[in-house]
Amino acid sequence: MTGSKGSCRRHPVLVVLWSTVVISVWYSQSVSSQGPISKCTGTILTGSAAFGDWRSSAPGICRRITVNDLPPPFATPSGVAFAAIIPRPAGAWPQVKPNFKVDEFFTGLNNSRIVRVAPNGDIFVAEMMANRIRVLRAADGASKPDTASIYASGLNLPFGIAFYPPGPNPQWVYVGNTGSVVRFAYQNGDLVARGAPEVIVPVLPVGGDHFTRDVTFSLDGSKMYVSVGSWTNYGENGTAIEEGRAQVNQYNPDGSGFKVFGSGIRNAVGIAINPTTGKLWVSVNERDGLGDNLVPDYISHVDDGDFFGWPWYYINGTQDPRQTDAHPELRAKERTPDVLLQAHSASLEMAFYTGSSFPSEYMGDAFASEHGSWNRGNRTGYKVIRVPMINGIATGEYEDFMTGFVTDTGDVWGRPVGVAVARDGALLVSDDGANTIWRISYVGNGTSTATQATTSPATAAPAPGCTPAAYYG
Template identity: 35%
Template sequence: MDFMARATALVGGTMVMMRRMSAPRHQAVGQSPQIPQAKKQGLMTLKMPTAQGWAKGQVPTTAPGLKVNAFASALQHPRWIEVLPNGDVLIAEALQEASKPRGIVDRAAQATMRRARALGVSANRITLWRDADGDGVAEERHVFLENQRQPFGMALVDGTFYVGNTDGIVAFDYTEGATKIEGPGRKLLTFKPGGHWTRSLIVSPDRTKIYAGVGSLTNIGDEGMEAEEGRACIWELELATQKARIFASGLRNAVGTAWEPTTGALWTVVNERDGLGDETPPDYLTRVQDGGFYGWPYCYWGQIVDDRVPQDAAMVAAAITPDYALGGHTASLGLCWVPEGTLPGFGAGMAIGQHGSWNRSTLSGYRLIHVPFTDGKPSGPPRDILSGFLSEDERVSYGRPVGVTVGPDGKSLLMADDVGDIVWRVTGA
């Protein structure tokens, strides 16, 4: 496997150098992005930094006026965070697991992903962290729930704790203040596992429904659309009746979701398709309309057709243009609403954890950003909250941002870093 990784790096490095010469100089960002014309890559650009982790005393770079500390450490690939009403913090620890490689390209991709700590043995657990003295560092750790199947999203509603496993939503009885879930779970909804495996959860403002993001199996429906049934969408689960339906579709990999309080709209961040260039198409942040279709796999950013895909003219015509571009292949995963006054120097808006690219000649993402909102919609360029997760030569990553949420005190952000195996806490300096 080391030989495969080295060979992949050599071939990939040559390809990256060639493509870098013609790469776009500006990111496709904002409400009206300049999206370069697609360039079919054939063999996709494969550039992923080696996961190194943080040296002792090394921390991410903060925006002016902010400071950062490790809230929880020594985790095993932390991905998602849920803050309970009593201030306890739950962290889902999970990792993509390898499927049987289908050929040399799969073997190369898996070798590269292992080097980046993006593939391996999943912890399959949720841990509870308690900061009893309120100093911003959790001093208690408990195994809250284990033996799950790649747990990710979490939600608590009226004494029931919900987990978004890769193969479905499971419900457990919960007692306030408990440090461990006791008793068997009840599966409420089944999802197809594999592919984009994360299953984020968010509760509706009236506490009657849960919404779950389910990503596609493949890049562009490579195994046919039957294999993608029930995927590339956001599901709605009605808690009282346990009836489920697809709320919105054509979302290649919708991960983080958040409610915007002015309009009450649901927003999500979506990872777009690979193989068309460094900035084509951009990942995006968008409102999620009930019954809306967002283009995948037929088209992107409205009606821009992906001619690698067997076409459906009616679906292309129905595709909704996203609200806000986040740049190509940033792997924007984490999302939360940041109320006014949470962080000094940052107003109301969305915080987005950008896990970082692999399918472009110059890496992008690898930061926690803030997109300002006014009157219920984005109102300016993104700003870094945390950066410095990537070495200047792009060869190693110290960390990779994933889930983000407002801390229990309402004056901080917590962000999962699945390469650093840390949950960072950001506050005013």
């Protein structure tokens, strides 16, 4: 270096690391001296009140679940309440907070799952059971797309979608098939793939309960992350069948340089990079069969080498009593997640809010879809939640943001899956129950449009019956 004043620039990665350390110290000191920090302005349910069902869900309701709130294993039976998806009833519509509006953006999809927005604003949707990717194009602010195209077909249960390199001009679209990662050559505005896919990761474990593979890239584009869920619920078929599963893998963008980045993660259906800290975050389905309120699903950041306990342990080093081979050396390694969610909510996709149309307090917060329970006596989930953040660190609570997918009698007509931020700042939510994409926009103070029906319920496409994809990530 020349040594001239002002010529020495801080390395951006070091700045992020330094900032994260400072924020972590500040946050820990604040919590210990003042109690939990909250961004919620409405009711916060704590303790046993946080373990309600769909009847206690409503936009603006917050929950804070802590380690001390968890019951012992088998404190209650493990209920079973499969939800045969019904067509949307007359008058039913997703509910949001005042000053927000919900539009039926696009319907008639086939098992609509993940949603990703390209830098030019095009909206990519994985129709998993149809083995294809669809592209929707809409003008900024429009409540409907004006163009719909099949981008690629002949895939194998596609789920994750990512654009590479990060920035305004990606050259590739990466797709997570259930058994591989492939990519398509891409330029902004492509509505159809330019050619056959190139295989980047040729082999991922296939089969079992969890077959979705999400894909994302680090902020600088140097690393690719791929989530792989477990084969089983709690490892009941032995560890051999779980080889290479219940983890998040790290690769170079060309598929080389494989390593296990985070492990003991039963099923990280959704993964995302926090734009404030650069850290990887996961939205995780935890195990079943230990009671209606165990084990909490969770949303958490993951550091290199983190272990979250599955299948031997869960929250705070608690041993799963069904595991006779306990591996006590792993207990001390188990990391408690940042945000505990109500058990069996089936937390799927997540996205960080980077738009500018929502109020400023939403900037940097995470949104996640809760697909809904099938394995609990009284239903829970079936909503989109907001996970408040302060400088990229979760406050530990979560807020109901969009609800209303369960009728007063307990029938289910919608199940959120994908969450993405549109270029105009609206939030897009895919729903594989109604096979619809919902668009949530902010309409300003003084206007309440929490229920905004723009399409007659009679025209809604009949929802499918129960399929494995309706329950498992």
